[in-house]
Amino acid sequence: MTPETTPADLVAFFDRSAVEVGRDLIGATFCVDGVGGIVVETEAYEPDDPASHSFRGETPRNRAMFGPPAQTYVYRSYGIHWCLNFVCRPGSAVLIRALQPTMGLETMIARRGLADPRRLCAGPGRLCEALGIDLSHDGRPLSTNPFALALSGLPQPLVSGPRIGISRAVDLPWRFGLAGSRYVSKTFRQPA
């Protein structure tokens, strides 16, 4: 991995389709105020995608999805949890579903009230609780504090499958994971 990823590098990386970015994010290291780890699971949401919040156009809630690439889109799910996305091309975003915790373990354990490293960040809501993400982090650039994102810069062994928790476009294999990782939110079906 490169020692540092510049803001321009990030914009170039994210100014692509969510499917490409979602794949390439696996293996990156993401931190919020020094707390975080390795991205091991993502999902892609595209503009023409009936499962995407952007599908029916811009609203106050999803406006960050139509903003510049390389910023966050944070929303509340089921009235209870926060979910974190990285914005790609307009109307496209990648949902960050799971991290392998590597930094700030004690902070995450305190926030989650749970010590099992496999479950600290295994799911979008759990990840946001562990990292302290809420609506105040919506629409903020990934290149500045409190965020830190270091791309892996190397190919990673990937698995993919259908996205979780949606009712439309169920068959698209736009969920991506690090092959063999035990930190994903739900195991991927073995490749045929």
Added chain:
DNA sequence: CTTTGGATTGTCT
């Protein structure tokens, strides 16, 4: 190990 149902609130129809 897997399955099931309840919690809870912003957003859109």
Added chain:
DNA sequence: GACAATCCAAAGA
């Protein structure tokens, strides 16, 4: 008024 890009605890296999 319905529903949602989820999580957890409890119960069954």
